[in-house]
Amino acid sequence: MDSTLLQQTPLQPDPGIGSGSGSERTPWGLKVFGVLLMIGGVLLIPQAVGVVVAMVELFAGGAYGDDSVLTVILSLVLAAAVCFAIVAGVVLGVRLVRGRRRRARLIAESMAIALALAFASDLMLYGVNEGLWLLGAAALILVAAHVAVDPSLSDERELQRRLRLMETRDELEEGILGLDKSGAGFIELDFFNLFWIFVIASVAGVVIESIYHVLVVDFGHYEDRAGLLWGPFSPIYGFGALLMTLALNRFHNAPVPVVFLVSALIGGAFEYFVSWFMEYAFGAVAWDYTGTFLNINGRTNFMFMCMWGALGVVWVKLALPALLHTVNLIPWRWRYSITAVCAALMILNGVMTLVALDCWYSRLAGAAPDNALEQFCAEHFDNQWMEHRFESMSIDPGAAHRSS
Structure with missing residues (x-):
């Protein structure tokens, strides 16, 4: 690798989604991510309202079948998961737009888990319905935006632009590409x-x-x-x-x-x-x-x-x-x-x-x-x-x- 080139174009560590004090300049991609997350939260509001209405009707009816306990549990899980996803999405979106990235990755992963729970509960309770499409759209926004601005992917694109893949090729030749560089695990969980x-x-x-x-x-x-x-x-x-x-x-x-x-x-x-x-x-x-x-x-x-x-x-x-x-x-x-x-x-x-x-x-x-x-x-x-x-x-x- 050309050491002169490395000296001329030093790599600054990217604090990434999950780190940083929030004082660093926020990349535009993260701000777009934040806006998309807020949109996803808004998309889930009708779903949350629908879940609450369905639960009110369920309890107001008073007549449950043999699976009443499980139905109630799934309804509660659905309501809690949707509400959590809405709050988490809006909070995370606002924080990213304002440049506060601390613990953002943890919030995003928690939101993904909540969406998965809501999707599974909704499907089991009501089959394929309009609310399921809203949950799916919100999940796609989360996945697509997260992939677009994932710190490791951003770093790799920056390496490709500034160093013409020199370090990446070194990793490939050394057989360590994709491995967890921290040593905590075997592979990078990207x-x-x-x-x-x-x-x-x-x-x-x-x-x-x-x-x-x-x-x-x-x-x-x-x-x-x-x-x-x-x-x-x-x-x-x-x-x-x-x-x-x-x-x-x-x-x-x-x-x-x-x-x-x-x-x-x-x-x-x-x-x-x-x-x-x-x-x-x-x-x-x-x-x-x-x-x-x-x-x-x-x-x-x-x-x-x-x-x-x-x-x-x-x-x-x-x-x-x-x-x-x-x-x-x-x-x-x-x-x-x-x-x-x-x-x-x-x-x-x-x-x-x-x-x-x-x-x-x-x-x-x-x-x-x-x-x-x-x-x-x-x-x-x-x-x-x-x-x-x-x-x-x-x-x-x-x-x-x-x-x-």
């Missing part, structure tokens, strides 16, 4: 790494499940194990890998038995939650372990928790380094453009999958399509198409527990 972890794990999950089904469950018979409308993706494995990475990133050097145990518990809990979520929201059953050894309500069991544990060990000890090497093969000048396009396509895939599942549920419940989107799904993703695509899944509207 959007770029986490997105490709999700994608690769989703594809690997389909491959693993397909091979397992062909060789063990029903020898010689192939069954489509994909979980999205398009492509060989199983999101349960993608999200499972994200959970494993987030939970074990700081423990990548821990003994294998510790990694196995933590992975088994996280994987089992996640599998249980997904099974419960799908049944509550759509009356869908994709697996049932009833009657197997140490099963928990048929949603997970001892054997599959052990499999999650083994996958966690392989993931942390072997797969993550290989994955990091693989994603770093993406040409540096294109990596964020490619990631942005792929992320947009994956979000579209996920949204359309939820919509298609909801329309499938409605048709099985006897409801005729009453809008253009439902008509589109009826024409392109009819019951036969959905049964063929999601071969391992069955939907029984009578088993769902929606409030409407």
